[in-house]
Amino acid sequence: MSEERETRLLMIAPTSNVTPDQLSRTIHAMGERISVKETCYGCLIEGPRDLVRKVRDAARELDPNGIFSKIRAYPLGDPRRCRAHHGTRPGFSQLEMEWNALTNISAGLDASDRGEKVVEPEPKKQLPVTEFKKICEVNQ
Numbered sequence: 001m002s003e004e005r006e007t008r009l010l011m012i013a014p015t016s017n018v019t020p021d022q023l024s025r026t027i028h029a030m031g032e033r034i035s036v037k038e039t040c041y042g043c044l045i046e047g048p049r050d051l052v053r054k055v056r057d058a059a060r061e062l063d064p065n066g067i068f069s070k071i072r073a074y075p076l077g078d079p080r081r082c083r084a085h086h087g088t089r090p091g092f093s094q095l096e097m098e099w100n101a102l103t104n105i106s107a108g109l110d111a112s113d114r115g116e117k118v119v120e121p122e123p124k125k126q127l128p129v130t131e132f133k134k135i136c137e138v139n140q
Contacts, residue, residue: 007046007072008056009039011095013102016066023067027059035076041099042067046076065109068102 012018024038027045032055034047045052060067074081 004048005046005075006049006052007044007075008052008069009044009072010042010056010059011068011070011099011102012042012063013066013068013106014099015103015106016063018063018066023059023062026062027055030055030058037076041095044072044076065106065113066102068105 010023012020012023020038020040020042024036024043027034027036027043032047032051034045034051034055037044045055047055056069060069
């Protein structure tokens with residue numbers, strides 16, 4: 001991948017009302033000269049770096065706290081990763097873990113937008129040995 005081109009993964013949080021189809025169609029409707037590939041978790045976009053970032057920002061407006069983006073190391077259709085070329089998918093487990101985490105991240109961003117503050121839990125106190133002994137003796 002050259003420094004002028006970029007491939008980005010746009011991932012939709014599981015709690016978002018936006019579907020991969022809606023996301024891909026929205027990007028196609030922008031009429032920009034970039035490649036778009038719909039996936040089960042969102043889509044991949046590739047093209048000139050400035051254009052990809054412009055499209056990413058516009059696409060995120062569909063659900064600002066529910067659509068996330070990260071750079072993909074391989075271009076679209078790269079035979080090392082493309083299943084059509086029998087490529088491997090070693091990063092899928094990581095991607096799945098990240099996708100599951102988006103629910104909490106999205107909820108946190110929504111809470112922040114509402115002005116909610118983080119409530120720090122009280123630090124846990126150590127249990128005195130004498131109390132621990134009483135608990136152990138009662139449960140024998």
